[in-house]
Amino acid sequence: MMAGKTQKTDFFSYKSGQLAKGCELCVQGRKSVLFITGICQNGCYYCPISDAKKNKDVIYINEVPVEQDNLANTEEMIEKIAQEIRLCSSMGIGITGGDPLARIGRTTDVICGLKKRFGQEFHIHLYTPLVLVDEKKLSVLSSAGLDEIRFHPDVAEKKLWPRLKLAKKHSWDIGIEIPAIPGKEKETKELIDYAGPHIKFLNLNELELADNSFSKLSEMGFKPKDSQSYAAAGSMELAMELLIYCENKDLNIHLCTAKLKDAVQMAKRIRLRARNVALPTDRITADGMLVRGAAYLSWLVPGKGYRQRIKDEKTREKALAELDAMAEKLKARISGIVVDEDKLRLLTSKKTAEAMKNRIKDAGGVPAIVEEYPTYDGFEVEIDFI
Numbered sequence: 001m002m003a004g005k006t007q008k009t010d011f012f013s014y015k016s017g018q019l020a021k022g023c024e025l026c027v028q029g030r031k032s033v034l035f036i037t038g039i040c041q042n043g044c045y046y047c048p049i050s051d052a053k054k055n056k057d058v059i060y061i062n063e064v065p066v067e068q069d070n071l072a073n074t075e076e077m078i079e080k081i082a083q084e085i086r087l088c089s090s091m092g093i094g095i096t097g098g099d100p101l102a103r104i105g106r107t108t109d110v111i112c113g114l115k116k117r118f119g120q121e122f123h124i125h126l127y128t129p130l131v132l133v134d135e136k137k138l139s140v141l142s143s144a145g146l147d148e149i150r151f152h153p154d155v156a157e158k159k160l161w162p163r164l165k166l167a168k169k170h171s172w173d174i175g176i177e178i179p180a181i182p183g184k185e186k187e188t189k190e191l192i193d194y195a196g197p198h199i200k201f202l203n204l205n206e207l208e209l210a211d212n213s214f215s216k217l218s219e220m221g222f223k224p225k226d227s228q229s230y231a232a233a234g235s236m237e238l239a240m241e242l243l244i245y246c247e248n249k250d251l252n253i254h255l256c257t258a259k260l261k262d263a264v265q266m267a268k269r270i271r272l273r274a275r276n277v278a279l280p281t282d283r284i285t286a287d288g289m290l291v292r293g294a295a296y297l298s299w300l301v302p303g304k305g306y307r308q309r310i311k312d313e314k315t316r317e318k319a320l321a322e323l324d325a326m327a328e329k330l331k332a333r334i335s336g337i338v339v340d341e342d343k344l345r346l347l348t349s350k351k352t353a354e355a356m357k358n359r360i361k362d363a364g365g366v367p368a369i370v371e372e373y374p375t376y377d378g379f380e381v382e383i384d385f386i
């Protein structure tokens with residue numbers, strides 16, 4: 001039963017009051033996620049970051065790695081980030097990590113660079129624990145144009161909580177975002193009571209068990225709520241209780257579920273990206289997947305080791321020469337066939353690949369119908385060799 005001001009939203013979450021601007025855009029799929037560094041001193045026992053990113057100074061915009069070594073300067077780095085934002089038709093970004101304050105110069109450069117490219121209305125929010133928060137860093141973030149700051153206080157580190165107040169000097173929206181950790185009800189209520197007068201919004205996240213070696217949740221006895229999910233049993237129940245606890249406080253609250261992140265935030269962003277990256281011959285499914293006809297080289301079909309092999313320089317050179325020759329042979333019969341330089345194959349429509357499969361075989365190709373994500377990694381959902 002839903003009590004008082006708490007409402008169920010249309011996107012698998014609950015709220016009381018208004019959503020933060022960052023969340024409003026996020027639930028429309030209009031926010032890209034910028035992972036600015038994996039460095040973080042906070043050491044949360046529930047840290048969800050993958051082993052590949054944790055404590056590594058790496059940058060990702062959505063799923064796209066921004067390889068700093070290959071970039072000549074900061075402008076190139078910002079442009080690489082901007083390209084992915086354009087491909088997703090995003091109207092803002094959320095800067096996460098790691099702790100963005102551990103790389104404050106990079107973070108402010110990116111904020112300034114994106115505001116310059118996309119305008120002041122391009123909305124930027126940022127997540128940070130309190131460990132590195134000080135007046136100077138908050139001032140540079142505010143001057144760079146950060147619109148919304150979301151603190152991630154540790155419920156056990158009370159001595160850091162007063163740092164929240166430092167943010168009030170600036171004209172941005174201030175919130176806290178914390179997971180609802182079963183067994184931490186009392187401490188979480190204390191934090192909410194303390195932070196309430198200093199923030200505009202509270203975001204509660206459903207706690208998730210991470211598939212990494214840093215999270216201690218499993219060994220502490222936390223269990224997933226069902227076999228389909230990484231969400232921790234008991235977290236939603238505590239979050240709902242906290243929502244009700246907060247109803248008489250003058251606070252905007254959003255309870256963000258694990259399902260919202262997958263089924264709404266990611267799914268909508270993927271659908272927007274599909275529109276921008278689809279070839280004229282692709283069909284876009286209702287889920288935003290691309291359905292396409294493909295012709296692979298007989299010695300380079302998807303399977304074990306394929307992802308590694310398509311990155312190897314010698315393989316690429318040989319494959320591209322053979323694909324050009326195959327495309328030349330097929331062009332007379334198949335209009336609009338193109339070489340996919342990323343995945344080293346030819347692409348056409350599903351219909352054409354089905355109709356021309358024998359000609360593709362005669363030209364030395366392996367015809368297939370592929371359904372895949374429109375994301376940078378183009379993860380294949382299904383490959384049907386025909």
Ligand code: SF4
Nearest residue numbers: 040042043044047098
């Ligand atoms: S603050 Fe975030 S990145 Fe840092 S340890 Fe905690 S959950 Fe991980």
